Amino acid sequence: MLPETMIAIDPATPGGPEVLVPVERPVPVPGRGELLIRVAAAGVNRPDVMQRQGRYPPPPGAPSIPGLEVAGEVVALGEGADSRLMGRAVMALVAGGGYAEYCVAPSGQCLAVPPALSMVEAAALPETLFTVWSNLFERGRASVGETVLVHGGTSGIGTVAIMLGKLFGLTVIVTAGSAAKCARALEIGADHAIDYKTTDFVEAVKAIAPEGVNIVLDMVGGDYIARNLACLAEEGRHLSIAVQRGTKAEVPIHLVMMKRLTLTGSTLRARSVAFKTELRDTLSRAVWPLLSAGRLKPVIDATFPLAEAAGAHARLDSGEHVGKVVLTVA
Template sequence: MRAITLPRFGDPSVLTIAEVIEPPVGPSDVRIDVVGAGLNGADISQRRGSYPPPSGAPLWPGLEVSGIVSGVGDDVSEWRIGDEVCALLPGGGYAERAVVDQSLVLPVPAGVSLLEAAALPEVAATVWSNVFMSAELAPTEAFLAHGGSSGIGAMAIQIAAARGSRVFATAGSAEKVAFAEGLGAIGINYREQDFVEVVNHETGGVGIDVILDMVGGDYIGRDIRALSIGGRIMVIANQSGETTSFNVGSLMVKRGRIWATTLRARPLAERAAIIASVRESVWPLIEQGLVKPTVDSVFTPDEAADAHRRMESSAHMGKILLQFG
């Protein structure tokens, strides 16, 4: 089958379409003929050589796909050939076909197209596992998402707002602030405003209960200043590339917590539990129209390098997809 491979690490030009051996379908596996594959920051890191796939995963990128089931293992009970599905992968989504354990497969939500569904699994699992399963954001609490116009930011804003939280989001332009506000957040232009001052003013000095941070660096110290008593900071990336330092005493005064996580390398049982919880709690919000996939742009496999360039430019708002089917 054809896949978008990485014969070497480097800039987007290294992405190369090549023939690869299709992964075998094990007893509990589902094979998906891929229609759409979502781009994620992890794909950029893998292409640069700083985020290798976990053991046993395909060597080409891609953490989420949508498509049609074309094969099932002997132990698969729920999924049938012809089902329209989407799935969370440990890798290998940039290809004509993907093979994944049945526990990481989700039905395409009602009202969502098969292609759009590729924009859902990774961001939904990341947001739900961090903000709600770990940080336990409550409807009465305030929430701040950094990178509010990213795929993860857009999903986080929508879920938190749909569940009743007061939502804030940072973004880097007036257009991106408007995008975040359209999803239900109070937008903060980080190029012109200090998010700490804004949230403390808007909350009357109470602060933010849960912060989703993918920036890292000096943002962590500022997060602490914006935190409520008993607040939680969930760190899911370090896009700044900077070393983080902060005053531990300031975190102690807030009785706050900093929790750093990854999703891709978790044991299968943990990822399966997250997907089951996403299906139970997030999929109904999507089917009710309260949460929607936000698709910025769609590229063909031949345009994969351009898709990566768009993501690295930070010009996108929402998810970037590759369309195979």
């Protein structure tokens, strides 16, 4: 029998990490095509921080409980859901609701957890894998032999971009905020790491790749955009996935014209279930064999019990993390 209520993190007001306190909420009921997951672990991501701060509200229909990725056991099915997943361990991409003992997910956004992964590792993957694959390899058309510049190289996104890039034949240059983080990025597999606090990354990239990089994966925005375009080679692609330094930028149009550049980007959370299901199917073919073989594992920075979600967010706020922070659920 399933309980009627559960413990969740569902802040009533925006604020600092201290607003993330355990509360009691009804166990959600899976709708058509959905699964109910007993959560074992939930990934913590930058959009969760922005939601906590009141700067990134959930899309229509999504729960107010934060959390965009979980791993756990399927314990109930909605009408039309994939019955093969009942009782199985899955990892799921969700639009919200992950910081809880139970979470609903569309069955098309779930994948079985490979034996090579722990539940903590599985919970750290969906948001980053879906984001990196859809941008770097689909929108960015990355191909063997190309060079990519990744900002935030030791973030959850950055570490997965390094590992996927190397597995698929890319040369990966990253930026990070200290010598220690640069050293860690090189250990993870980056070919080059630039300390953006002590070095002009544009000049460093030109020294590494005189003709420019093929792709920039940017989480910074703002004044980085013009500098990123200076790093791109002819026919280069610029991919925006976050705007940590601002939503507005001055774009040197002459560079776009002269180099025939492509500027694109995307967000994932509000995309349709159909889009995410198609992306899930692509990942199951291209990436899950690597996970099953143990060739790809997320970098785990720290774990916190669900009741200590405030500590997890404080860790992200500090900027000291390398890889993913994960909540564990008893």
